Amino acid sequence: MGFVGLMSDAAARTKGLRWLSAISAGVLMCKIVYDFTDVISSSFIKAYRKLNRKEKLEWNNRGFSTFHAIVAATGSLYLLFLSDLFSQADDELIINRTSPLSDTLLGVSIGYFLSDLAMIFYHYPALGGVEYVIHHVLSLCAIIQSLISGQAQFYILLVLFTESTTPLVNLRWYLDISGRKSSKTYIYNGVALFFGWLAARIILFVFFFYHMFVYFDQVKLVYPLGFYSLLVVPPAMAAMNVFWFWKIARGMVKTLSKARHSM
Template identity: 75%
Template sequence: MFICRERGKRMRGLEMGAGFFTVATSTKQLGWLSSVLAGILMCKVVYDLTGVISASLVKEYRRLNRKQKLEWDNRGFSTFHAIVASACALYLLLVSDLFYDSREQLVINRSSSFSNTTLGVSIGYFLSDLAMILYQYPALGGVEYLIHHGLSLFAITQSLFSGQAQIYILMVLFTESTTPFVNLRWYLDVAGLKNSKLYIYNGVTLFLGWLVARIFLFVFYFYHMYVHFDQVKLVYPLGFYSLLTVPPVLATMNLFWFWKIARGMVRTLSKARHSQ
């Protein structure tokens, strides 16, 4: 009788533990979904605000055609996401202690509520932007944008759901820090300010920023993976092979765009020098 009661208590304890795990898992998944929806809502709100504010304060905006206004507003929430995502990634990578080597947990298994929220919001952004690109194709970008956004969504979603390799996803997410300069370059161009000093300064800043955030950072990314490859091999199979294939593709695209940025900067500086 005593043994039966003990077994009953043990079974009830296991059932309670399983119930708690189910609730905890459901809460985590609800948090993921909420952050993704927050990212989508953020894009919608900033998109609308960009149009309203630009129409009121930027006289050049009122002279744009429908297609240009669409891209102008789209680049508004692109810029906002880039600032938020890169700032959060920088905080998680350098300021917080999440990825400090002194911690016992393997670096590829570390995550937090804040890092999960950051990835979820970025998923919401990439879903929103990809939907607009597809709906308006090719007005907002060609095949290269579809590849970039598709690979980004694939990698971020895997990392969020698995909780693994977030350090590498956050490194890649920090490369979004160059996006505001890309968008400002486009804004100045359509506003007829391509010959302004601001356009030149922004071009030089974009070149240097791209070199640091999208070239040198990827070199460090691959070096970090090499040093911690014993841990990288422990990532689940799809995530492991994604880490070996997706970053090289993105790095190649970054090199191609860097070459175009460098050519554009040289042309702009040469033109400015000759006009003096």
């Protein structure tokens, strides 16, 4: 084996170690935030102490779901629009651009989705039904492929940015389970969720498909499984987003109608 081969093996081992460390950090993050949510909620939130075991389980689960969403959305925003990773001035094909930071973010998200999926299966169906399983499996398949191949990270980060709506979804559940469904905060949250979902999970997906169309000459260069995944997974997730958006819109209209009649 020559010097170049030794360097390649060393680089591969370093990259593999970084991936494993990032995934492990994602799992550890979920565990720490889960326990931290339980401790803080038990100490300072009266409504939490009145919940049954199943409700506390979901409360804490949504704690690390919210934390991951903030990390994923913030990291994706920086990599997509603030860093130079996908700058037009770079001659490297967009589909082949990666960085240690983008690899780390994808690894952490893999750790989160593995942790959450494990909890969903273990407590099924307390933490979500078939739609959550499908969403997590599709997300894992797409992120793992992108991390290992080093391709299409631009599109994976766009999808990860849609996690920015998750804190609003979780806050809505927290308010509901705490008996604050008639509060102004619940109403404001519903309106924010409607527009946030519209921007991050409907309009952003339109941009996603438009970008794929414009750069389809590059998209076709993605390895076969990744290429067909890009043609199948995003449309499937977009369809689920539209379905959930329809439910969010109905819920918002219902809540606003009740608020108007109670005035």
